[in-house]
Amino acid sequence: MTFKTTSDFKNIVLEDIPLIDVRAPIEFKKGAFINSINLPIMNDEERHLVGICYKEKGNHDAVKLGHELVSGNIKDERIKSWESFITKNPKSMIYCFRGGSRSSISQEWIEKYAGKEIVKLEGGYKAFRNYLIDELDAEVQSSKPIVLAGFTGTGKTILLNELENSIDLEGLANHRGSTFGRHTTPQPTQINFENALACKLIKHRAKGYSHIILEDEGGNVGLNFIPKPLAAYFNAGDLVVLEAPVEERINLTLQEYVINSQSEYIAHYCDEALGLQEWFNYMSNSIIRVKKRLGLERFTQIYTYFEKAYANQLKTGIYDFHQDWIKLFLTDYYDPMYKHQLDTTTKNILFRGNNSDVLEYLKSLK
Structure with missing residues (x-):
């Protein structure tokens, strides 16, 4: 019996x-x-037991043990789970680690007992993973990188997601890329981040864009890092600087890091009081982590404003009190760093402007 296989990973x-x-x-x-x-x-x-058997007695006995462990009702339930997924997703394909026994046996059972055909990946996970790693090579990229820069709170990520030829590295890494960047759900493993990034690059290249727009992330987003040659390729791009008045930046930061973030914590913990307390604990610890860089006087002022804002919010339900500590954090901590970077950069600045002007400019760079 011949079963279908494919190595067309791009498709x-x-x-x-x-x-x-x-x-x-x-x-x-x-x-x-x-x-x-x-x-x-x-x-x-089951895999652990079969692995021990393979080491001690060889492949034949290991396969035999595998069939013994996965038999009867256990076997039936697993076939049913595959059948159900294939019914809902008729184009499905199947893989194991190297495209060997596990996916071959699964493929055979699906056809024999479920009456459905499914294509197996040649070389399995390992071959597909190697393909994606190759696609992360800076030398295979064809689009010119454009780096979207700007002070914290200008809404760079929001703007980025309005562009067809952009890649949201923070979205792929599930992290906001800042002191308070962590979400309630964990970041992907490094492997999963790389796989997702490779897929984005493949799709971007297939559309024939001449430019790729990214935020200025450096070499990492939270715990996830961009492969060094690719990070260097991204960071070599010309700059487009997004500008916004400080009051607008305060409001955007308030919306994202206080209002939206608190809602995320409440939903995650399914309890308003617990969610708010966990949000407060995380934000509090994040401010404390940068205490040395803030300096004692600025840290004390910011932290005092933060505590008072949270207490006032709990009492009144009003978020506006958070504007005081946000303004200090932006103007006294982030702004000096970004200003120094922009003042000393050797990169070519292609364009500067507000949200609508920058969006219009970037949309012209297909």
Whole structure:
């Protein structure tokens, strides 16, 4: 019996093909692909036992043990989970680590017992991962990078997401890229960040854009880092500087880091009081972490304003009190750093302007 296979990884990315990952959950958590779901042929314990058997007795006995462990109702349930996913996603494909026994057996069972065909990835996870790593090479990029810069609170990420030819690195890393950048949900593993970034670059290149617009992130976003050659390629791009009055920046920061962030914490903990307290704890610790860089006097002033603002918010339900500490943090901490960077940069500044002017300019750079 001949089963279908493919190594057309580019098409998988461009067509957003759903993928069934039949590796064990412990493998999936370390790294997987976008549009993939973990429906393992063996769970972690079963895989562990088969691995021991393979080392002690060889492949034949290991395969035999695997069939014994995954049989009867266990086997039926796993086939049903694959069948259900394929029914909902008819273009689905399947993979294991190297495209060997696990995906081959799964593919055979799906056709034999579920009556459905599914394509297997040649070389499995490892081959697809290597393809994506190659696509992160700076030398294969064809678009000219443009770096969107500007003081904190100007709304760079909001503007970036209005452009078709941009890549939101902060979105991929699930981090705002600042002192208070962490979300309630964890950042992706480094492998998953790289896989997602590679897919974005492949799609961007397939559309033939001459420019790629990115924020000025340096080499990392939170705990995720951009491969050094690619980061250097991005950072070598010319600058476009987004400008906004300080009052507008305060309001944007208030909306994102206080109002929206508190709502995120409340939703995450499913409890308003607990969510607000966890938000306060995180923000408080974040301010304390930069105490040395702020200096004792500025730190004390900012932290005092922060505590008073939070207490007033709990009492009155009004967020406006947070504007005081936000203004100090922007003007006394972030602004001097960004001003120094812009004053000393050797990069070419292509354009400066407000939100509407910068958006119009960047949209002209396809």
